[in-house]
Amino acid sequence: MDDLPALADLVAIADQADTPLERLAVAERLAGQLAHLGDRLVGYYIEQARAEGLSWADIGAHVGVSRQAAQQRYTPRWSSLTLADLAQSGALSRLTERTRAALGHAERFARKEKAAAVDARHLMRGILENRQTLAVKALQALGVDLAALRSVLTSPARGVSSPTDLPIDVAARRAMEASVAEALEFGHNYVGTEHLLLALLKDPTIAEPLAAYGVTIESTRSVVRDLLRR
Structure with missing residues (x-):
């Protein structure tokens, strides 16, 4: 987990922009990229779980929600x-x-x-x-x-x-x-x-x-x- 970017690393990237608003825009773009990458990460392991025969009900039970709730939560990530x-x-x-x-x-x-x-x-x-x-x-x-x-x-x-x-x-x-x-x-x-x-x-x-x-x-x-x- 130590190879994850620290806040200071992200700040260093955003600080390369010239103005406060430009730095804010860079920060928003970085946050979006990290969120998208996180969705793909979760989706990747949802895919592996499904490939191993686990149902949406199994996945829902693991996180304490219904089958339908699991589908609603994870399908967008699965399809990313x-x-x-x-x-x-x-x-x-x-x-x-x-x-x-x-x-x-x-x-x-x-x-x-x-x-x-x-x-x-x-x-x-x-x-x-x-x-x-x-x-x-x-x-x-x-x-x-x-x-x-x-x-x-x-x-x-x-x-x-x-x-x-x-x-x-x-x-x-x-x-x-x-x-x-x-x-x-x-x-x-x-x-x-x-x-x-x-x-x-x-x-x-x-x-x-x-x-x-x-x-x-x-x-x-x-x-x-x-x-x-x-």
Whole structure:
């Protein structure tokens, strides 16, 4: 714990500014950065606890609150983690190489849009980047126009840049977590793009444009099973 910055260290940084108001602004920025880093630290260990099979109820019991209260307290921190944070925590260990590549594409799309976080749309677009994946083959079998879907999922760039430490938002994190459950439903010990696709279909932002092609979770699951048998 001795390597944590002391108040004197932070004061020394802020004191480099010329005026009292500039020093105050630096202090506020430093405080925000420390708070954000603290959220990521807590989120990192929430992720590890979840990966080891602990439920929100277990986490709540540990701090003396209900499951719902634990989710409300920790979900913002859990969703403050970046893709690099998740890789370091071991949360991506079950993902296939193609699924990890899809996440990398998703992060790139989010930065291109100057988004505040990687969201479900970015994950879906990441999946669409490789036509050789089982997820894309399933969508093609279901008659989905991939170019049109990609267009629907694309948003214009914002006026400000993405944060350096780009987080993965709550909806995207829930989809990633649900993809593990989808894999287990198939009896698989890995998470492929097909599992992530099925998890994303539970998100309205993904389900609605695909519904135009008659795509549902059930029809997609059926097609995936057929493709796996080939």
